[in-house]
Amino acid sequence: MDEFTNNEHILGNRLLNIYQSMTEWIKQKRTQFPLSSHEESRDNLLAYLYVKEMMSHDLIQAIEEEGLSSIYGHESHIISSIELLLRRLQAPAFQDIDIRKITRQQAKQLIAERARTVLGEGRRSRRTRIMVTLDEQLIDEPEVMEQLLLHGMDVARINCAHGSPEIWKKIIEGVRQAEERLQKKQQWEKRCRIYMDLPGPKVRVDxxxxxxxxxxxxxxxxxxxxxxxxxxxxxxxxxxxxxxxxxxxxxxxxxxxxxxxxxxxxxxxxxxxxxxxxxxxxxxxxxxxxxxxxxxxxxxxxxxxxxxxxxxxxxxxxxxxxxxxMKAIVKKGTRLQIYFDRTHFGAAKMDDAVKLTTTLPKALRNVRVGHRLYFNDGKIFAMIQNVTNKYIEAKVISTGRKNKMIKKGMGINLPDSLMHLTVSSLTDRDLQYIPFICKYADMIGLSFVHTPHDVAKLYRILTEQGAPHLTIIAKIETRAALHNLTRILMEGLTLPSFGVMIARGDLAIEVGFENMSIVQHDILALCQAAHVPVIWATQVLENLAKKGVPARAEISDVSLGQKAQCVMLNKGPYIVEAVKMLANVLEKEESHPQKRAKMIARYMDQQGVFR
CATH class of the missing domain: 2.40.33 (M1 Pyruvate Kinase; Domain 3)
Structure with a gap:
């Protein structure tokens, strides 16, 4: 930082050089990412990427020490923020360049408009929507469905990895019938959106x-x-x-x-x-x-x-x-044998190893000795010990404090095995479900998206099905998706309606739990720079939904999720209580500054200082 010596003139010149080179770079990149609309989002995203890459930590610190704002927190309007900094530093020969820029207020309005298109109208008391995962048990519980709507459910999620079209139709009918009953009671005005996840190439125990x-x-x-x-x-x-x-x-x-x-x-x-x-x-x-x-x-x-x-x-x-x-108890040291086909599985001799097959054998083609293997979002961790022409052998390294159960349908993650090279993000099963989703849903989730081509392919299929209006949600849950996120967002900007889900379950396995905080923050920042609505998902208030009592850390997680436009809850016996809690926390986070100040003072007023 010594090179700046707190000199505004030097600081202004350095920032001006970055600004001028940034604008030239954006003009060059426009040909790579041509858009007929949303140019302001494209240019802002490119500007954010350039500034993030080129502005050194020392320069950012020097700007802050001058009492000026740095780039952090300005992702949605980065070009306007830099121009404002240059004016305050009285940079020489400064002039606006002809690139599409957007102010803070304009960015806020743009994200709000796109959120309405993707997620529907918000509530009077909060902007952040609540998505709730529904299952077939709710078909026979109409009162619970009404309570979910009344207390905050804005989007109903159906995971197409489970159940069947017949069950999904009953769930959707249950939502619509609950809305009709509430409308007759004059307790409901809006329309709950239906979001359906494609199963995607998720490897599961068969x-x-x-x-x-x-x-x-x-x-x-x-x-x-x-x-x-x-x-x-x-x-x-x-x-x-x-x-x-x-x-x-x-x-x-x-x-x-x-x-x-x-x-x-x-x-x-x-x-x-x-x-x-x-x-x-x-x-x-x-x-x-x-x-x-x-x-x-x-x-x-x-x-x-x-x-x-x-x-x-x-x-x-x-x-x-x-x-x-089907299920088996495993503990540290348990041997696992994952068979490539049912013939060898059926002929296997019983010994002390747990033997299993998967729903997607071709996803195992790149597995090598030393690769990591996870079950159930990381609750069971194993390492690959041997690879034969019949099966992969692994050894359980950790199951936490207790022995765990591996059962049919449980998810499998192989973060080191480059599955995206052998498996398409759109499976035959996905293609079978798309016509149903086009008929009944408002939003479709593209699971395990890897590249922008996956998004473009799904949009082409939706267009062929007569549903180009259907909102596509790109679920970011692989390392390939992280490396291609900018291009995925650019492809999304070409669509009528597009959003991103931060699917933290599989993503945490892919990047490591210790890196998840940084990764989810950067995903949010890139989406804010592109003005793309975000759904914050996985294990939000999970303890409350499943056990009826929230963990303290879960409440802090909700506060982080409030930076997104929608927060997703998973199913559980206490899901109504979880919806109430989430709605309450979000409303307080978004409340008017004066109302919020009064609420904070109730608990944080410092005694013996001002009076």
């Missing part, structure tokens, strides 16, 4: 088996310890070629063996002694096929291979038990 025994088959009980309803499952007389699709009333699959010729009908019972010595009964409730039966268990049992099921005419020996959804 099938899983382990030698973890015994397996607990739990029957729900009331507060007095009495069974409420039986658990049901399938019993096979041979190894099933495939497990049944997930059904809400199926909790297990049993494979049994016998040398006898058997027949069973509904009502037949199989008596057995579980590993604790408790007498239990399986009751046949349906005959699916001569070798497949649907059975129910009325009391909790612990079972394992080798247990005998006794019918009045024959006996069956248990060969295997598989919980539904």
């Amino acid at each position: 099938s899983i088996v382990s030698n973890t025994y015994p397996v607990k088959l739990s029957v729900r009980k009331d507060e007095y310890g009495q069974p409420i309803q039986p658990v049901t499952g399938f019993l096979y007389l041979h190894t099933p070629l495939s497990f049944p699709s997930e059904q809400s009333d199926v909790s297990f699959v049993l494979e049994v063996a016998t040398n006898e010729s058997i027949t069973m009908v509904s009502g037949d019972e199989l008596v057995f002694i579980d590993v604790r010595g408790r007498k239990r009964r399986l009751k046949v409730i349906d005959v699916i096929a001569p070798s497949c039966f649907k059975v129910e268990l009325s009391n909790t049992a612990y079972i394992q291979k080798g247990i005998w099921f006794k019918h009045k005419r024959f006996s069956l020996l248990l060969q295997s038990v598989t919980p539904i959804p």
Whole structure:
């Protein structure tokens, strides 16, 4: 900083040189990013990138020590801010250059307009919208849907990685019916937006088996310890070629063996002694096929291979038990074998390793020894130990303070394995869902976007479907997306309606938890410079939504999220309470300065100083 010696003349000349070279650079870059509209956002984004790259820390510090504002906090109007600095420093030969610039107030209005286009109208009491993830349980809870709308839900999110079009349609109908009921009561005026996430190339656990025994088959009980309803499952007389699709009333699959010729009908019972010595009964409730039966268990049992099921005419020996959804307990040191195909998986010999397949085997092509492997947003951490032509072998390094469960449908992250080189961001499954989304949704989330070409491809498909108006939300959750973020934003500026979601779950795995704070701040800054609305997502008030009690750090996270135009909540049994809390915090953060000052004084008025 000695080179500036606090001299305004030197400081002004240095800043003027940066400004002049910046404007020339922007003119050159315009040909790379041609736009028919939103030129002011393009030029401002380019200016922010140039200034961030070229202004040294010493220069920024010298500007601040002169009592002037630096570039921080001025991302949305950086060109105007630099021109204002130059005037105050009385820079020589200063003149406005013909580039598209925008003032602070104009930038604020522009972001607000685009937020209305993308997210719908805000509320009278707050500008920041609230997005809530909905699931099929809410189909049968119309009162909860009404409470979500009344207390703050502005956008309803449906994650298309789960459920089916039939379920999604019922959820959307539930939202619209709740709005109609509230309108009749004169309690609702606006329209809740529907946002649907494409599943994208998310790698998930498909099938899983382990030698973890015994397996607990739990029957729900009331507060007095009495069974409420039986658990049901399938019993096979041979190894099933495939497990049944997930059904809400199926909790297990049993494979049994016998040398006898058997027949069973509904009502037949199989008596057995579980590993604790408790007498239990399986009751046949349906005959699916001569070798497949649907059975129910009325009391909790612990079972394992080798247990005998006794019918009045024959006996069956248990060969295997598989919980539904399939799951396995892992701890530090557990061996994992991830198979490339179901043939080798089915032929694998049982040992101490947990064996599994994935929903996207080709995503594993670039996996190498030493690469990191995460399950469930980082709750389970493993390292790749070996790669064969049949499977990848890994070793669990950490599960936190407790053993953890790996189960069917759980997300997998391989941050070192360059998945974007082998997997397109738009999968065949995505393409199947797009027509439904075009018909019923207002916004579509592009999961695992890597490049601007992914955004352009989705827009072309939407146009072919007759839905070019549909808002595209680019979910930033990979390192490739971070490196291409400027170009993704530029592509978004060519669209009728575009926004960005900071999907912090997968992104934190990609960049490392320790770097997440810096990365999310920079994403926000780039989006502010481009005047693109942002959705702040993942684990916001998660403890409150799931357990009913907020963690202290969650409230601070909400304050950071208020810099975005929308904050997303995930599902949970206490989701209404989470919406109320989020709305309350956002309203206080956005309240009028005088009202805010009074509220702060209530808790922070310093006694014995002014009176």
